[in-house]
Amino acid sequence: MECSGVGFEPEGVLACFGQRHLITTMPDRLDVLTGSCVQIPCSFDVPVQHKDTFISAILPSGVWIKENSNFGEHPDRVIFNSSETFNRYQGKITGNMSQKNCTTIFFNVTTNYTNRYYFRIESQPYRATDPEKFVNIVVRGEVKEGTPVSLNCSAVAPCPEHPPELTWTLPTQFTSENQLQENPDQTNSVLSTVTFTPSYLHHEMNITCTAVYPVGTSNKTAEHNMMLNVSFSPKDTSASISPADSVLVGSCVNLTCSSTANPPVTNFTWFHISEGKTTKVASGQNYFLNVTAGDGGQYYCEGRNSHGCGKSNEVQLAIKGQELVIGVAAGTLGAILLISLISLFVWRRNSRLHDGLERTDSPQGQNSPVGTVCTNQTTAGEEPEEPAEDQPEEIQYGDIDFSKLQTKETPAAAQDRIQGQESEYAEVNVTGSRAQEPPLNNLDGLYAQVN
Structure with missing residues (x-):
């Protein structure tokens, strides 16, 4: 049998290909929203040949490795170690390691979390990694407005006869479905799936999943919160001009365009309407203009990001002196x-x-x-009276x-x-x-x- 140093095993013993010194159970894939947290249901077992080496009385440390199980030459692949105070990923092991429960939660997930993750235990004198089992975490950077979204929430059900009740709190209408399922490690959990269609108004709002466990005559609750990150085209685009009153030729005015968008607006464009003709005049959120006689008229702006664009209201740039010309023309016409x-x-x-x-x-x-x-x-016969001179x-x-x-x-x-x-x-x-x-x-x- 050909052996190699690849893998991790009891100290002083080499691992052979095809031989697992740690057997882990976890989902194949987890879809996560950026900015939220991810819980990895996890359990492990020790092969029979190493039962005597693993001492459950000694609390083992849990280690998560990113991308590849072999971290000997790449120690930076270790993103979490429960025995360390500071880790690359913020998280904690919520399962009882003495009972071989390695369930772990990571907080503030970002898009660069997307990868494969392997689990390892470290306990004197036993240390081992399962190189054959990993969980693939896929982080979606955004939820687009108008696109239906499904979210999952699960909670362990130690007593299948009295499973926890899962409820959702969302800022919009939704439909949910709950089911009791058996995990690969033969434990039970309740899975709740919620489906909704996000709007740009839901951006950065919280979603809460609450699990209520019946305990005797009372209840105990546990909940998990996440913040929605909704992507949308520019909304509430508006244009403003300062000063807003009439200005003299040669004056300086500042036109400002504002818009709400996710991701933020990457391109602002200004347009001028004069004598029924629309002309593109500038780019940028602010447009500084030294006023000439031909600059009078209406202006509006457009904001654009990767999802579309939004058009603003129209603002009027009035030039002093032009009102007099218009007034004289109107007076002449009236005359x-x-x-x-x-x-x-x-x-x-x-x-x-x-x-x-x-x-x-x-x-x-x-x-x-x-x-x-x-x-x-x-x-007849009367002389007509002479009218008075002054009448x-x-x-x-x-x-x-x-x-x-x-x-x-x-x-x-x-x-x-x-x-x-x-x-x-x-x-x-x-x-x-x-x-x-x-x-x-x-x-x-x-x-x-x-x-």
Whole structure:
């Protein structure tokens, strides 16, 4: 039989290939979340030929070796030794080594914990490693939002008739399933599996698995906590500008982009919106800008990581002086609109007056329009009163039918009456015509006031 020094055995004895001096029982694989802890169910036994060498009364030390069971040339592979105060991995052996229970828990697991792990015992005069059995620990660095996740929690069940009850505390809705199972070492445990879909709001929140053991008429509890590490694309992305008020050309402004993301945002990009056109203007979380006349408008930013990007709100950069130009333009437009309305009003008024004059010049005997009254009409034989010099004339337009004003008169008086009638018609026409045209000075003054 060919023998080799590879492996570990009672002092002074070489191990032969195919011969195990320590037999361990542990899971083949454990999936763990980064930032949490991992419990390795473990038990061991000593082969018959070494029963006399292993003294259970002497508490052995438990040793965990990473990657390869042969650590003679690579002592750094030893990551935990229960007899040492300080270890590379923070943990403890929770099982009773005197009863060959090597169950171990490691805390604050990180992604570099992913590897194979072998177990070794050291006890005078017996020391040995099981080179054929290892547990493969796989650490997932992140739980992605929106992706269903399953977590396992187990607790030993020393009394299968009264197994512990496992419950979960999670920050979201979940489904769980519990089952009693027999371990390879023929012990029993309760395994609880919980399934849920994480959100970015659950990042860095705690998950708790609690085991309640019935002990007589009371209960005893044990629990394990872990923190969720949820990866997500940028959320709550926002842009801000300082100063927020209008600035002068040549001033310096600072635009800042902020976002929540896991992993953190690796790239910030700034965009400028002006006259309906969007332009990429800068990269970086902060954008320092020496303001020019063309920098006015809206700005927004985008944050991006390996899972996607998030867009911010839009912020306005206002430049002093541009508001005045806009105000003057708006005032000019308003003045043009007002002048147009005045011109339309004058034109419509002239049109109505022109229609009234045409009705006044209609032939005698034509009926007057309903509702029109001539203000200077007098009773037969009465002289019309002269208006006061300081009182403005109120003129309403209508038809005057002198043929209905019949009095006894001489031929000479009739001739005078006809001449007077023609003179009054002429006076009415002239007065009405002048009333149509407002003085040009007033219109010019209104135009100047608007401008």
